[in-house]
Amino acid sequence: MEVYSEKQQITAALDSLRGENLNVGLVPTMGALHEGHLQLVKKALTENDKVVVSIFVNPTQFDNSEDLTKYPRTLSADIALLEAIDKASIIVYAPTVDDMYEGQTVSQKFDFEGLEFEMEGKFRAGHFDGVGTIVKRFFEIIKPDKAYFGEKDFQQLAIIRKMVELSDLPVVIEGCEIHRETNGLAMSSRNTRLKPQFKEAAPFIYKTLKAAKEKFGTESANKIVDWVEKEFSKHALLELEYFIIADTKTLKPVKRKIKNKAYRAFIAVYADDIRLIDNIALN
The missing domain is CATH 3.40.50.620 (HUPs)
Incomplete structure (x- = not known):
């Protein structure tokens, strides 16, 4: 080579x-x-x-x-x-x-x-x-x-x-497309630095993104953001830095869903001192 x-x-x-x-x-x-x-x-x-x-x-x-x-x-x-x-x-x-x-x-x-x-x-x-x-x-x-x-x-x-x-x-x-580990965690070079308990906890990130996608069909963006923030506030090992639902073109947070626009959910989470990011298409 x-x-x-x-x-x-x-x-x-x-x-x-x-x-x-x-x-x-x-x-x-x-x-x-x-x-x-x-x-x-x-x-x-x-x-x-x-x-x-x-x-x-x-x-x-x-x-x-x-x-x-x-x-x-x-x-x-x-x-x-x-x-x-x-x-x-x-x-x-x-x-x-x-x-x-x-x-x-x-x-x-x-x-x-x-x-x-x-x-x-x-x-x-x-x-x-x-x-x-x-x-x-x-x-x-x-x-x-x-x-x-x-x-x-x-x-x-x-x-x-x-x-x-x-x-x-x-x-x-x-x-x-995002390539994921079998547990759903988005593959990243940073994953190798995760301590065992944080590695075990990290799939909660993608699990939450998938739940947010399900909610997106019937609930407002603000309600979903509030729900995600509450879910992470109850988690002992993962600290949410941000969760945002944004327009895929402008990347600006959505205030009200508009028909025929594409949206995506974005998240950043600290697992101990390792910062993990992920996202998912919502529609």
């Missing part, structure tokens, strides 16, 4: 592929790969001749330095997982911080037309500037035909689509 750590190396390799008229897909990750990532890679392989999997823990999207320090880094294991899928068609790009930021580890400032101020934006200052900066950089270096992102980070997906639209970038963004 080809593994590159410098942009000059991977740029030369990809230029050669394009000379052969091969399509290139991109799956951006921060490593600590799990089955959810691998599903993105497998989908990308069905639609492209070559797939670049970037593995890079991006410092500018962490608002908590301790979280950045603790984030798992498992490059050798990640490469082994990818080799088991397809050694010939997958290319790994695992750059250093200096390679990506050229000594200036700061975010570009973006205007995502308000999407960045909802939900995660209210709790993670500067997070989406960091996301936009690194994803745009990967697009510039790799120049993929298509890029693949999971719907677990639905707000991130919406923001990347908006960035592509506003910057007129020549890449198709593909959103992929």
Whole structure:
């Protein structure tokens, strides 16, 4: 398997592929790969001749330095997982911080037309500037035909689509369904850090989302939000940060349901010191 750590190396390799008229897909990750990532890679392989999997823990999207320090880094294991899928068609790009930021580890400032101020934006200052900066950089270096992102980070997906639209970038963004563990917990690299009792408690998050979806057909959004907040207030191990029902286009909280609009429920929960997010389509 080809593994590159410098942009000059991977740029030369990809230029050669394009000379052969091969399509290139991109799956951006921060490593600590799990089955959810691998599903993105497998989908990308069905639609492209070559797939670049970037593995890079991006410092500018962490608002908590301790979280950045603790984030798992498992490059050798990640490469082994990818080799088991397809050694010939997958290319790994695992750059250093200096390679990506050229000594200036700061975010570009973006205007995502308000999407960045909802939900995660209210709790993670500067997070989406960091996301936009690194994803745009990967697009510039790799120049993929298509890029693949999971719907677990639905707000991130919406923001990347908006960035592509506003910057007129020549890449198709593909959103992929949330991949879940057998107990319903949305797969995340952070799950590996959960202590046993919190791992056992965490499926309550998806169970609550499914119940909210059932209620959405007959109850108001405000009533459902109140109900979810009360359910978590009774839970000994899980601390609710937010639960929001939002319009999928604007990501703004819904005050009154409107026919023919799509809505989604979004949630962020602390299990001990591990922050877990999830979402579900409501209609």
